[in-house]
Amino acid sequence: xxxxxxxxxxxxxxxxxxxxxxxxxxxxxxxxxxxxxxxxxxxxxxxxxxxxxxxxxxxxxxxxxxxxxxxxxxxxxxxxxxxxxxxxxxxxxxxxxxxxxxxxxxxxxxxxxxxxxxxxxxxxxxxxxxxxxxxxxxxxxxxxxxxxxxxxxxxxxxxxxxxxxxxxxxxxxxxxxxxxxxxxxxxxxxxxxxxxxxxxxxxxxxxxxxxxxxxxxxxxxxxxxxxxxxxxxxxxxxxxxxxxxxxxxxxxxxxxxxxxxxxxxxxxxxxxxxxxxxxxxxxxxxxxxxxxxxxxxxxxxxxxxxxxxxxxxxxxxxxxxxxxxxxxxxxxxxxxxxxxxxxxxxxxxxxxxxxxxxxxxxxxxxxxxxxxxxxxxxxxxxxxxxxxxxxxxxxxxxxxxxxxxxxxxxxxxxxxxxxxxxxxxxxxxxxxxxxxxxxxxxxxxxxxxxxxxxxxxxxxxxxxxxxxxxxxxxxxxxxxxxxxxxxxxxxxxxxxxxxxxxx
Ligand code: BG6
Numbered sequence: 001x002x003x004x005x006x007x008x009x010x011x012x013x014x015x016x017x018x019x020x021x022x023x024x025x026x027x028x029x030x031x032x033x034x035x036x037x038x039x040x041x042x043x044x045x046x047x048x049x050x051x052x053x054x055x056x057x058x059x060x061x062x063x064x065x066x067x068x069x070x071x072x073x074x075x076x077x078x079x080x081x082x083x084x085x086x087x088x089x090x091x092x093x094x095x096x097x098x099x100x101x102x103x104x105x106x107x108x109x110x111x112x113x114x115x116x117x118x119x120x121x122x123x124x125x126x127x128x129x130x131x132x133x134x135x136x137x138x139x140x141x142x143x144x145x146x147x148x149x150x151x152x153x154x155x156x157x158x159x160x161x162x163x164x165x166x167x168x169x170x171x172x173x174x175x176x177x178x179x180x181x182x183x184x185x186x187x188x189x190x191x192x193x194x195x196x197x198x199x200x201x202x203x204x205x206x207x208x209x210x211x212x213x214x215x216x217x218x219x220x221x222x223x224x225x226x227x228x229x230x231x232x233x234x235x236x237x238x239x240x241x242x243x244x245x246x247x248x249x250x251x252x253x254x255x256x257x258x259x260x261x262x263x264x265x266x267x268x269x270x271x272x273x274x275x276x277x278x279x280x281x282x283x284x285x286x287x288x289x290x291x292x293x294x295x296x297x298x299x300x301x302x303x304x305x306x307x308x309x310x311x312x313x314x315x316x317x318x319x320x321x322x323x324x325x326x327x328x329x330x331x332x333x334x335x336x337x338x339x340x341x342x343x344x345x346x347x348x349x350x351x352x353x354x355x356x357x358x359x360x361x362x363x364x365x366x367x368x369x370x371x372x373x374x375x376x377x378x379x380x381x382x383x384x385x386x387x388x389x390x391x392x393x394x395x396x397x398x399x400x401x402x403x404x405x406x407x408x409x410x411x412x413x414x415x416x417x418x419x420x421x422x423x424x425x426x427x428x429x430x431x432x433x434x435x436x437x438x439x440x441x442x443x444x445x446x447x448x449x450x451x452x453x454x455x456x457x458x459x460x461x462x463x464x465x466x467x468x469x470x471x472x473x474x475x476x477x478x479x480x481x482x483x484x485x486x487x488x489x490x491x492x493x494x495x496x497x498x499x500x501x502x503x
Contacts, residue, residue: 004228007039007435008040008116008435009114009118010042010121010130011107011119011501012045012121014045014046014047015048015092015124015126015130016123016124016125017047017049017054017058018047018051018058019049019303021125021154022065022125023061023064023065024065024068025069026431027066028066029430030045031075032070032071032072033431034079034423035492038432039435041419042118044086044087044114045087046106047062047087047088048088048089048090048092049092050091050092053282054089054333057089062084071424089104090102090106094130094137097140100138117148120149120150122150122152123152124152124154127233128157128159128167128407132167135174135175139158143173144181150179150317151179152181154183155184155185155248156237156241156245157182158442158448161456162466163171163180164452168445172445178439181433181434181441181442181443182448183442184246184251185248186250186251186385187209187461188441190415190424191383192250195255195383198383199254199343211337214376215359215362216257216341216358217340217356217359218342218343218356219251219341219342219343220343220344220345220355221243221354222344223347223352224302224348225226225352226306227309227315228312228349231315232314234323235321236312238321238322239293239321239323240293240325240462244325245370245451246451247345247453248343248345249451249455250272251354252333252349256275256336257271257275266439272447273444273447273450274333274444275331278332278336279329279330279331279332280331281454283442283457284457286469287458290328290329291327291328291458291461292327292480292482293325294323294325294470294473294483295321295323295471296308296309296348296471297474297475298311298471298475301476308471308477309321309347309471310471320470322346322462322467323347324480326342326482326483327343327458328340328485328486329342342383342486344490346479349476350496353386354453355383355384355385355495355497356385359378360378362378368406369404371405371479373404376396379396380408382495389415391412392408392413395408396408396409415441415457430442434471444487454470478496
């Protein structure tokens with residue numbers, strides 16, 4: 001497929017150019033955008049990092065990344081030859097003004113060669129400690145042009161509310177909000193974008209999308225992977241900061257938001273902030289009743305023995321960090337008053353799956369004889385984000401036969417069965433949007449802060465009260481028993497799908 005929507009000539013400067021994110025996600029995404037004709041004719045990708053490398057060394061690394069991780073498989077020789085002409089490497093010391101001078105020279109050279117002023121996208125795929133120094137140096141070296149410069153900030157945006165506010169303040173002293181692209185890669189997933197399409201392009205849903213018809217909502221992002229090599233980052237973070245503050249709250253916003261009046265980026269982000277603002281604040285007592293945490297112990301996964309969290313590399317052997325969290329949220333507005341939103345996420349769980357389930361209220365009156373209803377189930381709408389990409393509406397139907405027996409059946413829309421085109425990766429969508437200047441799928445400063453505000457009481461309570469029973473769930477389980485209790489107290493249970501995991 002070739003696009004008609006071409007972006008302006010663009011220079012990408014990727015900090016962390018030799019890092020994992022670049023080889024696994026960014027480079028394959030840029031390559032696929034190139035293959036499908038989304039990149040402008042004039043573009044260059046400058047990887048930068050501390051390691052001294054030649055351009056050819058860098059190209060070798062990028063090719064390895066593409067060959068291992070691109071959804072389009074190994075790069076074809078001719079396509080790679082074309083693409084790699086646009087790749088460069090610059091060794092850098094991000095604290096040193098010289099580094100930025102060199103970027104300046106490269107930018108000027110490209111502009112002269114292309115006869116235009118290119119957009120410059122600084123992609124910060126580095127540890128968050130370096131965000132401020134890079135932003136400040138871009139500004140000091142006069143590399144900041146309000147019309148041409150964009151800065152992409154990877155997660156985590158802040159470690160808590162105060163640090164997020166401080167980072168926003170620093171960035172907004174240098175850049176305009178329209179130049180700042182805060183990544184939450186969940187928003188780039190096709191199935192996540194489809195939540196808006198599904199809700200706001202279908203008139204039949206709106207009348208029932210509220211407290212009158214919906215009993216409760218579950219948002220569950222479970223992973224089989226442990227923290228593996230990311231112990232140094234994860235041990236200072238945990239499931240609340242790593243997943244709930246961003247990905248899961250964003251999913252919740254998409255389910256709960258009001259209809260925007262247009263597809264304008266700020267309009268959509270305003271509607272999402274409205275949800276975050278309406279969410280019930282946690283008192284210390286609410287934290288005790290409505291938030292549970294867990295940490296995985298050792299166990300077996302797919303026939304292999306796996307270490308407990310505290311035995312993972314670069315993790316404190318007495319760590320109090322949660323690798324699992326389950327929270328009951330409420331959205332205090334007219335649409336959602338009294339409807340619980342149960343959210344859970346964790347590592348080393350039985351299944352890798354991201355699923356949103358909307359459970360509808362029961363019928364007001366049962367007309368069938370008792371035996372007909374043995375496998376009675378309330379209607380459910382199941383939005384499966386990954387690995388299965390589908391939406392299922394579960395309804396009651398009559399089983400074939402002379403008796404009147406009912407059971408739940410699925411009405412299914414699934415991407416694989418419906419479309420033949422392959423879905424792009426989240427980073428393809430997000431990188432293209434950055435080039436085109438579309439911020440709809442990026443986090444605005446106030447959104448990030450409001451999400452931090454909401455979870456701070458939980459983080460503070462957990463920090464002040466060490467969990468005495470960690471580790472409290474074993475690998476390949478569904479998490480700690482207290483997570484079952486959290487939802488069982490309200491008469492519900494966590495739903496799981498009989499789907500095969502990718503990981
Ligand atoms: C990242 C988290 O943001 O999302 C990881 O830092 C997590 O800990 C990952 O594994 C999950 O993303 P995905 O796309 O695999 O669901």
